[in-house]
Amino acid sequence: MSRAILRDSLSVALTVGVYGIAFGAAAVEADLSVLQACVLSLLAFTGASQFAVVGVLGAGGSALSAIIAASLLGVRNSFYGLRMAPILQVRGVKRFAAAQITIDESTAVSVAQEDKGLAAMRLGFWATGVGVYIFWNIFTLLGALGATALGDPAAWGLDAAVPAAFLGLLWPRLISNSARIVALLSIFLCTLLIPFAAAGVPVIACALIPFIFAYVGDRK
Amino acid sequence: MIWTAIIATSFIAFMLKYLGQAVPARWLENARIQKFALHLPTALLAALVAVQTLGNQKGIVFDARSVAVLVAGVALFLKAPFPVVVLLAALTSAGIHQL
Numbered sequence: 001m002s003r004a005i006l007r008d009s010l011s012v013a014l015t016v017g018v019y020g021i022a023f024g025a026a027a028v029e030a031d032l033s034v035l036q037a038c039v040l041s042l043l044a045f046t047g048a049s050q051f052a053v054v055g056v057l058g059a060g061g062s063a064l065s066a067i068i069a070a071s072l073l074g075v076r077n078s079f080y081g082l083r084m085a086p087i088l089q090v091r092g093v094k095r096f097a098a099a100q101i102t103i104d105e106s107t108a109v110s111v112a113q114e115d116k117g118l119a120a121m122r123l124g125f126w127a128t129g130v131g132v133y134i135f136w137n138i139f140t141l142l143g144a145l146g147a148t149a150l151g152d153p154a155a156w157g158l159d160a161a162v163p164a165a166f167l168g169l170l171w172p173r174l175i176s177n178s179a180r181i182v183a184l185l186s187i188f189l190c191t192l193l194i195p196f197a198a199a200g201v202p203v204i205a206c207a208l209i210p211f212i213f214a215y216v217g218d219r220k
Numbered sequence: 221m222i223w224t225a226i227i228a229t230s231f232i233a234f235m236l237k238y239l240g241q242a243v244p245a246r247w248l249e250n251a252r253i254q255k256f257a258l259h260l261p262t263a264l265l266a267a268l269v270a271v272q273t274l275g276n277q278k279g280i281v282f283d284a285r286s287v288a289v290l291v292a293g294v295a296l297f298l299k300a301p302f303p304v305v306v307l308l309a310a311l312t313s314a315g316i317h318q319l
Contacts, residue, residue: 099237099241168296207263214256
């Protein structure tokens, strides 16, 4: 049983870790140094937020807009932590470690083992989280070094890699009609705001859409 | 400025992860909060697609990135894996820049 879980964890960790190449390259394209790209992966360790930081900074946005956009994207990890806490039941240093690797993938693999019991869920969480952490950081370094060596990013199409990466992160979330409507409204609102607002602000403004969905649209 | 963004983002990212483990469950169990949290990443990622595809210093432009993101969309629709999607988009944009 545990071998099958480890195999799942490893394949997820490797696949996701390879995205780190795209992040490292995107960071360099947004004028971060190799060191800055690596520190962000080591410390922040939450892919979508990291892409948001380099996306907003690369578009000329302020540090504050980058921080807000990235942090709004990181809110979902609180809910993963909430889901995982009763399963992991850890305290102290172990809780710090568990928190750092509480991301989409570790939570997803763990929850997928629900029918196999608590021990299996814990193994799935730790193996996937630690695995993604290792591969994500190695591949961030490789991507950043690679992009530095390439020189002019636009000539290699790296300008298009960032929006394509966001689309790739968005795609699996579009599984319900309400998710698709939220995405379309968000694209619409954001495009309207781009000419008038400082870089980063249109993205943050789009947090209004799920807020309206949750607090106004639903009259339960 | 870049270091400020990196350190602050990292700190907040960790606190958000830790918060979920540490706060009493009932704080986040409200149905509206859950719905907001479910849709928040969707809205932000969609907005980021728009900004990164269409935005530049002057406003909205349709350039090589628009074509590349369209190609990425087709690749995703055909269930291509993530690295392939990004690579195809980069190749498309690089190809257009070569013209």
